[in-house]
Amino acid sequence: MATDSQALTTTTEHSPVGGLAHDSTGGISNPVLGMLLFITSEVMFFSGLFAAYFNVRANAAQWPPINPETGEQFHLAILPFVGPATVLLILSSFTCQFGVWAIRRGDRTLFLRNFAVTFVLGVTFLIMQGIDYALLASEGITLSAGTFGTTYFTLTGFHGAHVFGGVIMLAVVLYRGMAGQFSPRHHDAVEAASLYWHFVDVVWILLFSLLYLLPGK
């Protein structure tokens, strides 16, 4: 009988735990709850960075501060791509949700199309952010340009890193979907990836308002 228990240890697929991911008694599934909790911790991570931004801003005599290179205030014009990028990212949240609704109904084609569009929009956002970074760098605004550059690039950079993570999640879901996975009953990964994508979107809306719309002092 020893081999009986040993055989059980070697496979995850046949384990009694596998079935528990999909709670038969209803309620929120394990992966979705896990993702919500993970997003909670991500909110706290960004809270730390936002707190640093407000702290530095509150301590400054004026904001944006003076650029020691030019002797004038830092000036963050609405960059050529940041507006379109914002629109695209907000749009991608909608396409992502349309995809989730589609798979809930069992419409796999619509789900795949919507997730493909979401993926492309996410990648486009990252490319646009990269171009904007290059433009700023050519104007001398970098990570080492005083508190202004440090906070700007840290906040948007970590948001960009999270968009990158979300794009990878979307790619995995898309790949699994094209391989024939997911059904109205079993699509936890789709739900979890879309929650993460919405979170990334909300953070960007906050960041955009903070960095571009909030008036200086």
Added chain:
Amino acid sequence: MATTTLHPAAPTYRGARGTLYEWVTTTDHKKIGIMYLINSFLFFFIGGLLALGVRLELAQPGLQFVTDQTYNELFTMHATFMIFLFIIPILAGFGNYVVPLQIGAPDMAFPRINALSLWMLPLAGILLLISFVTGGSAAAGWTSYSPLSQDRPLAATGSGQDLWIVGLVLIGTSSILGSVNFLVTIFKMRAPGMTLFRMPIMVWTVLVTMVLVLMATPVITSALIMLFIDRNYGGSFFDPANGGDAILYQNVFWFYSHPAVYVMILPAMGMISEILPVFSRKPLFGFKAFIFATAAIGALGFSVWAHHMFTTGAVYLPFFSLMTFLIAVPTGVKMFNWTFTLWRGQLMLKTPLLFALGFLTMFLIGGINGAFSASVPVDFAIHDTYWVVAHIHYVLFGGSVFGVMAGFYYWFPKMTGRMLNETLGRIQFVLMFIGFNLTFFPMHELGLSGMPRRIADYASNAAWNDLNVAATIGGFTIALSMLPFLWNIFVSLRSGPVAGDDPWEGNTLEWATSSPPPPYNFDHLPEIRSERPLFDQRHGQAAGH
């Protein structure tokens, strides 16, 4: 033979790979839990050796053994190993082993993420250890305050500080993934009948702990990342010369590190609360009050971080002082819970209870000397003196480490199927108890007479010498107490008496399965009608309810 038909390849598959492969690739929460313990004890011994270096240098005035720089590395890495690679992971390790068993679950909710959380820890440990041979480790204290942790003209910090940051971010990520795993497991995978208020206290304390980890750990990650950017990419978050704010680092750091103190003590409280009822043959006094007290400590824990920063002059003193005093209330409730659990119980003075009583008495001292520091005028006098060193060790050694030892002696029979030796256990307890008090009690007096922490040398006419000698002797006594401990484990694993399923007549579900439990834990579960299903099973469900 039925197995062979189901899994034809299984025996050869295993035969080719062997036991080591099985342990390294396992997703079984019990094996992962045990590996957490092994990894943590390893770093406990490394951290302990560093502490002996500190004590050796401080025994006499003057610099006998190390340079100032090496001394800074010793105390920095001592604290780093003890906090981030011993206490926090070992409690997560006990949680890993015990929580799924106590709630009647077959495993954690995400077994593979569980394995990932485990294996990030030795990786982080190796990064920290490497720093000793790549130009010196971090030396700015475990708090790594800016500007101490920045490269300055007169004291460059080098790559050790960067390795320290990366190592800590790894450990933090491991903790966050672990906390998600624990919370989903506890919320979603309880056995039928196991309502929230029938969960064992250990599970409750792990639940509150994991909420703290989930909410606080990402904040220190953000602080560490800002520090990394300041150090490596010319950032100016913490650089006042460029518009930054050095106090900002302290705020963000302590926003994590004060809740982290409760991360380091709450599961140990949970372990004590499992052990005291079993060894006094009584239910835990005030079960629900204990749960609410735990939740209150967790909630209040987020509003006291700035009591570490009273002397900066940058925080609102009355608020943080008041909140700190308030935390003593739920903690006091717990002391009553424990004391009245023992009261008129039929005490079985086995080693787990000895260590639990050690926890109770030493943590009481740690709570009281902590309340002194909550008072602003007193804190101004004792800030950064050896009083604070005494306080933290009475809480984290007198509390957490004694709790860990109690839990180890309590669950070792379940983990291995063997009993530990009682005599060796008692010898370990006596040596550790005496050594601990000899080391840390004199530090109160040293602090009151003005000895600052984190100094390698002191004046010979400062009258601090005798007490420092006592502390050094105590430190080596603690080290000595590890010998019977290790010998005990070695002997028990080879030839200890067989434990049986339930050697202590326990109350909770882990004692309802075999020792060690099979993969996926349970063949069948007893009916769960209270927080003590095994007591109900032994004595009939009417008893006591």
